[in-house]
Amino acid sequence: MSDESRPSPTETSAAAHAEAPAADRTRARAAAVIPAAGRGVRLGPGAPKALRALGGTPMLIHAVRAMAASRGVSLVVVVAPPDGAAEVKNLLDTHALPEWTDFLVVPGGESRQESVRRGLDALPPEYAVVLVHDAARPLVPVDTVDAVIDAVREGAPAVVPAVPLADTVKQVEPAAAPGEPEPVVATPERARLRAVQTPQGFDRATLVRAHETVTDDVTDDASMVERLGLTVVVVPGHEEAFKVTRPLDLVLAEAVLARRRLNDGF
């Protein structure tokens, strides 16, 4: 479908989707929630991080395309910066996106957790599988997205893509006062640690329950499911699914994109 004929994200209708049996996740349709409402303070001054350009295209559009590239994803819900929903709708209307995916835009909240919850609240009922993907991970390959969906469809309540660590990690005691040292209290066995990426995939009912139950601040959605006492399954992540957090990450992302364009003959 051309950009001109694709329905506006505001016009996308939940009724357009067929009902999937709640108990059968093997063929369940997946929706991706993309929290994109962060400021990007660690990236430095400028527009909200998701709206900053990567290879001339907003980072958010890369992230949306990464989700929509999967045939398993039939709805993408973008959680926009609170005052940026109109701009995000306009971006989705004016960039080429796969025709098999519908789009919704909702305003975000004060924290990532709150933004994800708002995205969940906007989901039409027929989606039994939900991915949560950071706008700040614009270059995740489609194979990683598909692996996460497959693992949820096979019955895991929660799935995270993860990679081994290159650095040794130390646990420290917080400094007693600013400028004071942070003594090391432990060195976890590196071979048992993983750096966790997104998209994280969930049985929808489980993720909704996790967000209703866990109210304290956490840094990812899977940890909320862990707190329910459920098992979170790990699938292989990908080095290109890194999070753009600091300025150097943007340099790396530009390089990865340039390499892809070279390989694709653009």
Ligand SMILES: Nc1ccn([C@@H]2O[C@H](COP(=O)(O)OP(=O)(O)OP(=O)(O)O)[C@@H](O)[C@H]2O)c(=O)n1
């Ligand atoms: N209130 C918030 C905060 C974060 N996010 C999203 O959560 C993802 C991961 O967060 P992070 O990389 O920490 O982004 P920021 O919060 O923007 O970064 P910073 O902490 O540097 O400001 C990002 O896609 C970000 O847009 C969100 O939707 N709503």
Ligand SMILES: C[C@](O)(CO)[C@H](O)COP(=O)(O)O
């Ligand atoms: C969800 C996440 O990307 C998993 O690694 C990460 O925890 C987000 O952390 P942030 O501090 O909100 O960037």
